[in-house]
Amino acid sequence: MGFLTRVIVSLTALALLGGCEQHDAPPLDQQLYVWQRQWTPAHDAALRESRADFSTLRVLALQAFPQAGWSRARIDPALLKRDGRRLIAVIRLDGQLQSLDQDEVMEQIQRLISDWQGKGLTLAGVEIDHDAGNARLPAYRAFLAHLRSAMPAPMALSITALPAWLDSPELPVLLSTVDSSVLQVHAVSDPRRGLFDSDLASQWAMAWSRITSKPFFLALPAYGVALLPSVGGAPIVESEVAIERNGKRRELLADPLQLSKLAARLRADPPAHMAGLIWFRLPLANDRRAWSLATLRAVSRGDVLESHLALNLSEHEGLHDIGISNEGNLDNAWPERVTLAVQGCEGADALAGYTLQQEPNLLTFTRLRDGRIAAGGQRAIGWARCAIIDQGASNVHP
Known part of the structure; x- marks a missing residue:
């Protein structure tokens, strides 16, 4: 092989290697909606534990409704000041408002900004959340x-x-007319069709990217709702606040596995102008209809999701407390059944949500209703006073 030929072969090989080189896509910005109307001590831990994974907090600050008028969320400014992340105040203008009074809305927003700044908070921006119908978009554009x-x-x-x-x-x-937009792709259809559709979300994001020349974010769900029956109309949606109403609830929950796959696709090949993902909502420890923070963090990071239910027994003077723990990073349904191999039992009982069937050498705890064990969490299911409980021969049945 001549010198020139060797050079050509070497350059060709380098070109091929360069073409095959893998370039990781830059990570998408991850943000959080903080959507509680009244803050509680649980916000302290939730903010601290979410700080490493989410760059920006979009905080529900102010709402306007047709009959109720204006109301502010009761935030904890000291927690936000200590948190130190980029802060965006969200103003919710209900879609049923007949019109938007520009002067009144502007006065309310300016007062809010002034009050928050007076409490030592630095606002990076304001987000307007208004579900205007298409026919009202020209008026909404003028307002913006x-x-x-x-x-x-x-x-x-x-x-x-x-x-x-x-x-x-x-x-x-x-x-x-605005600096950026947040495309909401959850809870935008008839609730009876579900809370979220991953394929539709991808299609909408691509279509949005072809229309806007400004940065946009995708708002994704990390929560669930319940549908309550109504008389002759659409179902009533129950979310953070319980609604006193009879009838069977149909629970809808955004699937972390489905959202994890979508987030991975978006990270690998983001639509043009898409700047990041915003998760709805910051989960508190007592938020029964939100993913746990452990699951939300795992999804946002792209970690492999798994749950592992384990039997927990604690004994004191012959009395065993029986519980289940979730040792994975994925929230999991309560197990359908738990069986314990036992000897010499004097008594046993199930706690709320389970029923007990007792045989001479076997205790069977059976689930009566649905529930979830948060990633890293645990739940007591009963107790037993037995001479022996053989944990190795006992089983948790998903």
Whole structure:
């Protein structure tokens, strides 16, 4: 082989190697909605434990409803100040409002900004959450243009946006009036069709990327709701606040495995202009309809999701407390059945949510209703006063 030929072969090999080299996509920005109307001591731990994984907090700050008027969320400014992350105040303007009074809304927002700044909080931006119908988008665009001109220049203006707006020719002009948009792809259809559809979310994100020239984020669900029956109409949706109503509840929960796959696809090949993901919502320790923070963090990081249910026994003077722990990073349903191999039992009983069937050498705890054990959490299911409980011969049946 001549010198020139060897050079050509070497260059060709280098070119092929360069073409095959794997380049990791830059990580998508991950943010959180904080959507509780009244803050509690549980916010302290939730903020501390979420700080390493989520860059920005979008905090429900102010709401306007047709009859109830204006109300502010009762935040804890000291916690937010200590947290130190980028902070965006979200103003929720109910979609049933007949019209938006520009002067009144502007006055409310300016007062909010002034009050938060007076408490030592630095706002990076304001987000308007308004479910305007397509016919009202021209008026909404004019409102946003007025708001943008009245806001301090360094403060960004964003909006929550709906996939239904993709059908409106007004959308490109509307998006040009704000600094960024947040496309909500959960709870946007008839609730009887489900809370979230991964394929539709991908389609909407791609369509959005072709229309906007500004950065946009995808708002993804990390929660569940319950549907309550109503008389002759759409079901009533129960979310964070319990609703006193009879009838069977149909629980809908966003699937962490499905969301993890979608997030992985978006990280590998993000649509044009997509700047990141915003998860709804910051989970508190007592939030029964949100993913645990452990699961949310695992999904946002792209970790492999797994749950592992284990039997927990603690004994004191012959009395055994019986429980189940979830040693994985994925929330899991209560096990359907738990069987314990026993000897010499004087008594036993199940706790709420389970029933007990007792045989001479076997205790069987059977689930009566649905529930979840958070990743890293545990749940007591009963007790037994037995001479021997053989944990090795006992089983947890998912």
